[in-house]
Amino acid sequence: MPKKLIRITTIPLSLEKLLEGQLTYMNQYYEVSAVAAEKERLNKYGENNKVNTFWVEMTRAITPIQDLRAVWKLYKFFKKEKPEIVHTHTPKAGIVGMLAAKLAGVPLRLHTVAGLPLMETKGTKRKILDQVEKFTYKLATKVYPNSRGLKDIILKKGFATEDKLKVLGKGSSNGIDTRYFDPFQFDTTQKKNKRESLGIPQEDFIFIFIGRLVSEKGINELVEAFNNLQAENQNISLLLVGPFEKELDPLKEETFKTIQLHEKIFTTGYQEDVRPYLAVSNALTFPSYREGFPNVVMQAGAMNLPAIVSNINGCNEIIVEGINGVIIPVKDTSALITAMKLFVENKNYTERLSSNARDEICKYYERKEFWQILLKEYKSLEREYIKS
Structure with a gap:
């Protein structure tokens, strides 16, 4: 038995x-x-x-x-x-x-x-x-x-x-199942169609966040940083994949309004399969206040996405500064703006991080x-x- x-x-x-x-x-x-x-x-x-x-x-x-x-x-x-x-x-x-x-x-x-x-x-x-x-x-x-x-x-x-x-x-x-989270499962046509269905311009640089849309995930800071950056750089979008939790840890009212009204912020609600959203994105933004060992950061890495993460346990163990992403202080909006700006403006740097991202995950977290x-x-x- x-x-x-x-x-x-x-x-x-x-x-x-x-x-x-x-x-x-x-x-x-x-x-x-x-x-x-x-x-x-x-x-x-x-x-x-x-x-x-x-x-x-x-x-x-x-x-x-x-x-x-x-x-x-x-x-x-x-x-x-x-x-x-x-x-x-x-x-x-x-x-x-x-x-x-x-x-x-x-x-x-x-x-x-x-x-x-x-x-x-x-x-x-x-x-x-x-x-x-x-x-x-x-x-x-x-x-x-x-x-x-x-x-x-x-x-x-x-x-x-x-x-x-x-x-x-x-x-x-x-x-993480790296065969399931594999960027090569999505071809150019699929990605083009997905952007179209979301209403995101094909030329935009997409920052993605996956998780509960609550304060402790750094969403207030992320929306503020994106809002500031987008005012000077039109060709960027923010894709928020996950549910709002208004009872347990609500966002600031102004954050919630910005998400609803901003023409370049897109929300999907909870999604069973996040891979198509990662496939069309260019970088993960994950400015959480606390985590254990975040699956999202591993999933994004396996899908070849570099990440901007806060300097907290888990995140700062998966991400190595300058290898597969950037680590910023917790609750620091200006540091988040600087990192996001670097990703958008320095294409060579972002591509280098992206090319390392999947290898780092496959090596340690299969x-x-x-x-x-x-x-x-x-x-x-x-x-x-x-x-x-």
Whole structure:
């Protein structure tokens, strides 16, 4: 009988996007179950990926009563299933999953940290989130920050000790499928048609952003920088691929209005497949305030796009200044303008970065290699912690 592995994220979107393909791969070696909220979407994920599913209601907000219900439901599930490994992702799934697994006596309790939302929080809420994070790590057997910078932050904050932390490979939670993110799948005609359908002039230099259109992703600064630059350089466009989240982290009102009214800013909403948008673009702009190990930067690189990223963990590990992109200070609009201007005006420089971009990603972040590293880690921990 194969050993049981349970993977938990707060919402199915994380299973679909952040861990794409990974659970199906692990299903060859374990009996895998995926746990998340949003029952219908989770069931669909299970069918598509041929893994078991178990639904637990969870939210990304602070909801203690609901969270305790989730812990109790998971505890009963673990006692029944008796998994060898429970592996959580995202803060809420982490605290709920690790607590239930500890109470149920699960031998291997693993938690991946793919970013710290608390970094942009202050006051009492920050204190609560700090304690929750610390408690999650205490409950876990092993904690996996998905970047070296994130590991340093965790140590500096005193959330966990060095012996409990490990970065797998060069970082990331899932690597990247470089055969899927391949620029050569899109020919000149396809790219021309895509620009036409978006309403973007063929001669324009396109800056692209992919992700949630919220303040902590640096969208206020990006829109302001683009607005300034476009006033003096007509042949540039800004393509924003992703959803607005007005409830959790809204943009400034003036930013939102500029996005709606500017004739050279284009929005697409959430897109299942971002490759056609990367294929028509010239550079990624990603001025985020905090990340774990951003998939978008890897995806853009694999599609031959140089990137402008903020100097935060993850971003400054994927991008090497002057090799495959430019690194700017966080929340610095003028530095962003300077970098964007450099990309538009110095074609030789931009082409050089572009020619290196894909090689850098293929060399270090191939998805199947990451899966093998993770599987090896599971097997090593089994030998260490589980009596046969």
